[in-house]
Amino acid sequence: MANHITFIGAGNMASAIIGGLIDSGFSPSSITATSPDDAMLAPVRERLGIHTDTDNNAAVSQADVVVLAVKPQIMRQVCEAMRDSVQHQKPLIISIAAGLDADTIDAWLGGGNALVRCMPNTPSLVGYGASGLFANARVSAEQRDVATELMEAVGIVEWVEDEALLEAVTAVSGSAPAYFFLMFEAMEEAGVKLGLPAATARRLAIQTALGAATMAKQSDKDPATLKQNVMSPGGTTERAIAHLEEANLRGTMEEAMQACAKRAQEMAKELSTNN
Numbered sequence: 001m002a003n004h005i006t007f008i009g010a011g012n013m014a015s016a017i018i019g020g021l022i023d024s025g026f027s028p029s030s031i032t033a034t035s036p037d038d039a040m041l042a043p044v045r046e047r048l049g050i051h052t053d054t055d056n057n058a059a060v061s062q063a064d065v066v067v068l069a070v071k072p073q074i075m076r077q078v079c080e081a082m083r084d085s086v087q088h089q090k091p092l093i094i095s096i097a098a099g100l101d102a103d104t105i106d107a108w109l110g111g112g113n114a115l116v117r118c119m120p121n122t123p124s125l126v127g128y129g130a131s132g133l134f135a136n137a138r139v140s141a142e143q144r145d146v147a148t149e150l151m152e153a154v155g156i157v158e159w160v161e162d163e164a165l166l167e168a169v170t171a172v173s174g175s176a177p178a179y180f181f182l183m184f185e186a187m188e189e190a191g192v193k194l195g196l197p198a199a200t201a202r203r204l205a206i207q208t209a210l211g212a213a214t215m216a217k218q219s220d221k222d223p224a225t226l227k228q229n230v231m232s233p234g235g236t237t238e239r240a241i242a243h244l245e246e247a248n249l250r251g252t253m254e255e256a257m258q259a260c261a262k263r264a265q266e267m268a269k270e271l272s273t274n275n
């Protein structure tokens with residue numbers, strides 16, 4: 001495992017990963033998070049007990065792993081400003097930015113870096129993250145293990161050998177918590193229209209999703225069979241599923257996920273040329 005990890009950026013995704021790491025036993029004293037605004041750092045410092053710094057270069061100079069966790073739109077400026085300290089320190093770089101390819105980030109950091117691109121998701125905060133990882137040619141087997149260990153501390157890890165597949169990972173898991181949260185909103189709203197108090201509908205819907213996900217994960221049956229097991233012939237579920245199929249839920253999911261992957265591609269083009 002890494003001796004010291006520095007997170008450049010301390011927003012939603014960095015705090016989710018840091019929170020998950022600490023819950024899984026990683027020492028807060030081995031983690032630093034940065035932001036130019038100390039007011040943003042105070043809550044993570046107080047809540048998580050980690051080191052914080054408003055100076056990215058100072059934070060990089062102590063790290064053997066640097067996680068780039070700023071918005072893609074400011075990544076170039078952030079990377080170029082810490083190029084010298086990265087070149088001096090030569091840490092393993094892990095970028096979690098959507099739509100920014102490994103070569104582009106490596107070039108912004110001066111080139112020659114061992115760089116892992118990771119597409120995590122926010123359930124990392126509760127230890128149920130799902131991350132897709134890609135390593136550039138400079139990443140050693142030991143560094144791969146470090147990246148795996150880091151992200152496995154907050155969930156499951158899938159390596160891809162073709163970087164372009166991270167776009168698919170973004171559609172299937174990176175952005176996907178939001179699809180399920182939308183589903184919870186919709187189920188709560190519909191439950192209220194059917195007469196339930198909002199809080200009751202929300203609790204039932206969320207618990208049901210947790211139960212369904214746990215069953216799907218633990219069972220040796222595929223999701224289609226598990227679905228079939230809920231559907232009594234001529235019963236209530238059959239009617240609901242027929243409605244969802246007629247409304248083309250599958251097609252809608254496919255279109256949404258294609259749009260997600262396409263946006264990752266567009267961001268890669270926009271950010272590598274216009275940034």
Ligand SMILES: NC(=O)C1=CN([C@@H]2O[C@H](COP(=O)(O)OP(=O)(O)OC[C@H]3O[C@@H](n4cnc5c(N)ncnc54)[C@H](O)[C@@H]3O)[C@@H](O)[C@H]2O)C=CC1
Pocket residue numbers: 008009010011012013014034035036037040056069070071072074078096097098119120121122174175
């Ligand atoms: N939110 C999500 O579900 C996911 C986000 N990502 C990626 O994670 C990255 C971060 O996203 P979020 O955490 O959602 O954004 P965020 O806006 O919550 O966090 C960004 C952080 O960067 C900090 N920051 C701004 N300028 C900085 C600088 N010069 N130096 C250091 N820190 C600076 C901000 O203070 C803030 O703490 C993005 O690249 C995004 O594509 C990837 C997967 C999922």
Ligand SMILES: O=C(O)[C@@H]1CCC=N1
Pocket residue numbers: 098170174175
């Ligand atoms: O929406 C986004 O661009 C980021 C990347 C994946 C999840 N959130």
